[in-house]
Amino acid sequence: MLPLDIDALTGCLASSACLVTQTTSGFIIGMLLFLVAVGLTLIFGVLKVVNFSHGAFYMFGAYFAMTAYQLTGSFALAMLCGAAGTAILGLVFERGFMSRVYGADVLMQLLVCYAFVLIFDDVVRMIWGPEFKSMGMPAAFQVAPLFIAGGVVPPYYLLLIGVALAAAAILGLGLARTRIGKVIRAAAHNPGMVSALGINTGLIYGGVFALGGMLAGLAGALAAPVRSLTPGMGFSVLIESFIVTVIGGMGSILGALIGALLIGMIRSFGSLGFPLFTEGLMYLFMVIVLVSRPTGLFGKEVA
Amino acid sequence: MTRTRKPGVSRRATLAMMGAGAVTFATPWVARAQAKTIKVGMPTILSGRVAQLGTSSRNAVVLEVEKVNAAGGLAGRQIEMVIRDSKGQPQEAARVARELVNTDGCEILIDAEASSGAFAVHEVARDLGVLCIHTNSETSSLTADPKQHIPNAFRTARQGVHDSIVGGSYAAAIAKAKGLKKWATCSPDYAYGRDTTGEYVTYLKRFAPDVEIISESWPKLFQPDYTEVVTKILQAKPQALYSCLWGGDLTSYIDQANIYALFSQMEVFAVNMADYTALTVVKNLPKGIHSGNRYIKTYPATTENAAWGDAYKAKYNEYPTNWSWENATAIMLLAEASKKANSADGKKIAEALRGLKIKSPFGADGTVTMRAEDQTLVGYAIGWGTTIPQEPYVPQVQAGDWKTIFELEAEWKKSKGYA
Numbered sequence: 001m002l003p004l005d006i007d008a009l010t011g012c013l014a015s016s017a018c019l020v021t022q023t024t025s026g027f028i029i030g031m032l033l034f035l036v037a038v039g040l041t042l043i044f045g046v047l048k049v050v051n052f053s054h055g056a057f058y059m060f061g062a063y064f065a066m067t068a069y070q071l072t073g074s075f076a077l078a079m080l081c082g083a084a085g086t087a088i089l090g091l092v093f094e095r096g097f098m099s100r101v102y103g104a105d106v107l108m109q110l111l112v113c114y115a116f117v118l119i120f121d122d123v124v125r126m127i128w129g130p131e132f133k134s135m136g137m138p139a140a141f142q143v144a145p146l147f148i149a150g151g152v153v154p155p156y157y158l159l160l161i162g163v164a165l166a167a168a169a170i171l172g173l174g175l176a177r178t179r180i181g182k183v184i185r186a187a188a189h190n191p192g193m194v195s196a197l198g199i200n201t202g203l204i205y206g207g208v209f210a211l212g213g214m215l216a217g218l219a220g221a222l223a224a225p226v227r228s229l230t231p232g233m234g235f236s237v238l239i240e241s242f243i244v245t246v247i248g249g250m251g252s253i254l255g256a257l258i259g260a261l262l263i264g265m266i267r268s269f270g271s272l273g274f275p276l277f278t279e280g281l282m283y284l285f286m287v288i289v290l291v292s293r294p295t296g297l298f299g300k301e302v303a
Numbered sequence: 304m305t306r307t308r309k310p311g312v313s314r315r316a317t318l319a320m321m322g323a324g325a326v327t328f329a330t331p332w333v334a335r336a337q338a339k340t341i342k343v344g345m346p347t348i349l350s351g352r353v354a355q356l357g358t359s360s361r362n363a364v365v366l367e368v369e370k371v372n373a374a375g376g377l378a379g380r381q382i383e384m385v386i387r388d389s390k391g392q393p394q395e396a397a398r399v400a401r402e403l404v405n406t407d408g409c410e411i412l413i414d415a416e417a418s419s420g421a422f423a424v425h426e427v428a429r430d431l432g433v434l435c436i437h438t439n440s441e442t443s444s445l446t447a448d449p450k451q452h453i454p455n456a457f458r459t460a461r462q463g464v465h466d467s468i469v470g471g472s473y474a475a476a477i478a479k480a481k482g483l484k485k486w487a488t489c490s491p492d493y494a495y496g497r498d499t500t501g502e503y504v505t506y507l508k509r510f511a512p513d514v515e516i517i518s519e520s521w522p523k524l525f526q527p528d529y530t531e532v533v534t535k536i537l538q539a540k541p542q543a544l545y546s547c548l549w550g551g552d553l554t555s556y557i558d559q560a561n562i563y564a565l566f567s568q569m570e571v572f573a574v575n576m577a578d579y580t581a582l583t584v585v586k587n588l589p590k591g592i593h594s595g596n597r598y599i600k601t602y603p604a605t606t607e608n609a610a611w612g613d614a615y616k617a618k619y620n621e622y623p624t625n626w627s628w629e630n631a632t633a634i635m636l637l638a639e640a641s642k643k644a645n646s647a648d649g650k651k652i653a654e655a656l657r658g659l660k661i662k663s664p665f666g667a668d669g670t671v672t673m674r675a676e677d678q679t680l681v682g683y684a685i686g687w688g689t690t691i692p693q694e695p696y697v698p699q700v701q702a703g704d705w706k707t708i709f710e711l712e713a714e715w716k717k718s719k720g721y722a
Contacts, residue, residue, distance in 0.1 A: 008538075018538050025534045032528075131355040132551030134558060136586025145564050152537060154562035226558045227527050228551035228584070230352060236527055271520070271531040272538070278531075279523065 009273030020151025022268045030264025031164035035219035037244040038256040039212030045251035046188045046208045052113035055234025056120035057086045057213040061220025066135040075138040082221025090213025124231040135224040249296025341380040344403030347415035349388035356626045360415040363627035367634035377647040396420035400427040418442040434649035436633045446679035458679040459633040469703030471506025473687040478511045487541035492521035499547045549575035579622035588692040597625035602700040603684045607664040
């Protein structure tokens, strides 16, 4: 088999059915990635730490959602539990541990995060067991896929894209237009001054960390009906999130959105045109961005 | 020298000698006690993504060893299992295996590693000459390749080439009956996925020469999302799909393909579907997926097999896996061979094992045989059937024909330069 299959790619670009299917497929991959990456980039933008244990929040979101769904049978409640549970976990993790290493060097922060990657995986193993689990698709979404311009679009994925886009819009507007958003942006610029003005920066840091954890948890909860749940499932998602933030620029929300969608499209169209080089294509793109714009595509913007 | 030595023996040296003497006199008693038990070492995967399979291997071994010990052990010596985690890493598997023999004094090794680790443990067995039974590696070359052959290593697992012959002929019959000419494949991108898919396609085309592969996908092992692979296959519009994805990867794939209604658009052949680890986890299992048997208590449809599956479930509160029956078979064979040789000595057991045929719940005809020429298991139950979403999951299994398997296997060995 050839590493290049340009015929398949051009054939797809010429057909509306294929174009619609692959574009939505790219959106699905991209939007879930965005929810994880945006938390990562937000935490870095405000707290100036790289949260290497961010994948664990995605994992906990999925497990919380599965348990809530099994107990209540309500999909909405499952999503809520996934998001709220990881928000609380994020707050506890930040106040209890991360806040102690803000002044320390990067190696120390990395070690603390890595320790928690292992601890969180083992906690999941102890509570839910080492075997893989599946949440199952809620009955409401067990319907035939929609056909839009000949392309196949599953209704569940429309909901997934909608929720993720809504989260992006609320986050973007909230940071730009609200008073809390202003305070967060100010804390990112000059935490000393913000605290001198009588604002509790500890609270803001905890809140931002909780928000980041919540977004990753929401991604895990949304992914739970279609992806299998295992301890350590956050790892590969974390790697891709890093690629997204490197491409989009650390600290930029718009960058995370564009970066995530780019990765999604590379995966979805790359698997047609470059079946043996889809992963490589992602890294190649990252290298090109790093060489030509080391700060990332939107690296100058401040969250 | 400013220091002077006193002539004769110091008090400290005397005490040390007394201590050593005490140990020396005590040793024969310890040695006698050890002679009564025989230690059997078992490196397997007890942590990481494959931990569930390693645990099911351990469970099956413990279940069978209890029976053997209750019946008097190996030639009167009680079996003591020493089970260690290799974390699924080949170098760790080799280290653990060596340590089990050299430090822990194990006289037999049960190598419950996946293929990557099994080849590493095989080299340790070659080096130390200890009796070693590979229980989980299904890679054909481990026993088929004469370069790998050593008199002290055996295999009690399925073999990839057997699976491909049976799977290929089963699929070809359906392809001919239903006119399925355009096929797609989707398998994990590592040695097992590539080899198994290649062999399967070879035999499918051999039995149904019209078949054409129009699309191939090679997702990474443990990839969380398969959406782009699912949509790519939908674009190619094949009439049938083959996959050797397994475990959590397979269940993810099914959940994601399900919402694209993939299973209603093509016949799906997934060799690793009919394993309880996957069957019991998928919430919305589509009807009619073709799968090979891994372990299922309803095939072979005998009371012995059902009883074994139920006994395992009663003890561990879950069903056995493919790795469970393979490990249980190792202990059953060891016990029989030791009885035949009337000895617990590794060399004598190895001699007795060659060509040994035993009654087994997992045999196609109620027996399995340790084939003498390449020291691998034959005659085990092997077949294909279609799934339903509840127990017994695969109600009808079509048995593979061992006569055909032997013929084609011999031919395959020739083509590889193994025979």
